[in-house]
Amino acid sequence: MTALWDSCRREGIADIAERLVEGGRIDDRSALRLFACPDLGAVGALADLVSRRKNGVRGSFLVNRYLNYSNICLLSCRFCAFYRRSGQPGAFLYSVEEMAEQAFQSWRSGAVEVHCVGGLHPHLPFSYYRDLISAIKERCPGMMIKAFTAVEIRHLARRIARRSIPEVLEDLADAGLDSLTGGGAEIFDAEVRDEICRGKETAEEWLEVHRIWHRMGRKSTATMLFGHVEKPAHRVDHLRRLRGLQEETGGFCGFVPFAFEPANTRLSHLRRASATDTLRTIAVSRIYLDNVDHITSYWISSGLPLGQVALSFGADDLHGTIEEEKIFHMAGSKTPISQTADNLAAAIRESGREPVARDSYYRVHPEVRSPRETAGVGA
Ligand code: SF4
Numbered sequence: 001m002t003a004l005w006d007s008c009r010r011e012g013i014a015d016i017a018e019r020l021v022e023g024g025r026i027d028d029r030s031a032l033r034l035f036a037c038p039d040l041g042a043v044g045a046l047a048d049l050v051s052r053r054k055n056g057v058r059g060s061f062l063v064n065r066y067l068n069y070s071n072i073c074l075l076s077c078r079f080c081a082f083y084r085r086s087g088q089p090g091a092f093l094y095s096v097e098e099m100a101e102q103a104f105q106s107w108r109s110g111a112v113e114v115h116c117v118g119g120l121h122p123h124l125p126f127s128y129y130r131d132l133i134s135a136i137k138e139r140c141p142g143m144m145i146k147a148f149t150a151v152e153i154r155h156l157a158r159r160i161a162r163r164s165i166p167e168v169l170e171d172l173a174d175a176g177l178d179s180l181t182g183g184g185a186e187i188f189d190a191e192v193r194d195e196i197c198r199g200k201e202t203a204e205e206w207l208e209v210h211r212i213w214h215r216m217g218r219k220s221t222a223t224m225l226f227g228h229v230e231k232p233a234h235r236v237d238h239l240r241r242l243r244g245l246q247e248e249t250g251g252f253c254g255f256v257p258f259a260f261e262p263a264n265t266r267l268s269h270l271r272r273a274s275a276t277d278t279l280r281t282i283a284v285s286r287i288y289l290d291n292v293d294h295i296t297s298y299w300i301s302s303g304l305p306l307g308q309v310a311l312s313f314g315a316d317d318l319h320g321t322i323e324e325e326k327i328f329h330m331a332g333s334k335t336p337i338s339q340t341a342d343n344l345a346a347a348i349r350e351s352g353r354e355p356v357a358r359d360s361y362y363r364v365h366p367e368v369r370s371p372r373e374t375a376g377v378g379a
Pocket of ligand 1: 073074075076077080081082083118119120151197
């Protein structure tokens with residue numbers, strides 16, 4: 001601790017350290033100073049202090065399955081390598097039955113969550129989405145369904161169902177939707193959005209979908225895509241808006257910052273965020289978002305070794321086993337497409353934390369890794 005104080009004094013961030021030790025909140029200017037501080041170790045140690053005060057030695061992970069129903073999309077975000085137009089090579093669309101079968105196979109081998117997103121399909125009827133949720137719920141009792149970004153929800157409400165966002169969310173919740181995903185947030189700043197994803201919903205629209213969902217008593221996660229054209233000030237602005245909504249609703253159960261993967265995108269000229277930038281962003285996020293309980297180190301983006309290091313830089317969660325990741329890998333990610341629960345637990349233990357299997361809401365999940373008794377259920 002003495003060494004940390006010495007570092008903080010030397011770097012001129014002792015006032016921030018004092019505030020954090022007292023349990024206080026930092027402002028935007030302090031967050032920017034942490035982004036600019038040359039001593040990454042000191043910033044990380046402060047984040048670790050905050051993290052351990054919130055979650056002790058717990059390091060969580062999730063046994064889950066990623067499923068993408070379709071990559072057909074109306075938009076063409078410059079950072080995205082996942083989308084295709086209808087009929088274009090590589091475009092795919094799974095039927096409800098195919099999706100439910102894939103979810104069932106994962107449920108049978110012990111998955112506790114299915115995570116399901118797709119592009120903004122121009123023609124799929126709203127009944128497809130509702131049937132998708134209820135079919136998975138029916139075949140996989142007890143498995144949590146985390147699905148759809150706020151962008152997809154707006155698309156369904158405005159273009160497909162032509163109903164209000166609350167009505168669409170109520171319908172999906174009735175069908176069995178447990179949680180919205182945090183995707184689509186990217187960076188909230190309007191100019192940055194115009195550069196990387198013109199035509200996509202605004203920050204206010206993204207936040208409004210989550211606000212409505214939270215007011216229904218539901219939970220969701222939030223994300224931030226960093227390491228492209230944005231500056232630290234844009235990241236802090238993003239965090240400030242999330243912290244503001246969390247003050248209002250308390251509905252975010254975790255925050256997942258991840259670095260942009262440029263290789264196969266129309267922004268391939270950009271350099272990928274460095275390891276130190278990734279660790280620093282996780283650390284500042286942990287410190288700034290004092291009203292969000294959990295910070296996830298997204299190994300799909302960082303790779304497991306760096307993801308593990310992040311557990312000492314403010315993260316307390318390693319996300320999930322995933323089974324088959326498409327979005328980052330179509331963009332050129334070289335990380336594995338899945339991890340075993342044992343790998344994640346070992347990585348957490350090696351980092352000095354106690355591995356805990358969790359569910360979509362970051363609650364301890366005791367049933368993890370127990371292949372289920374399937375008699376009488378599903379195929
Ligand atoms: S990021 Fe989402 S909305 Fe944008 S092009 Fe890709 S799939 Fe479509």
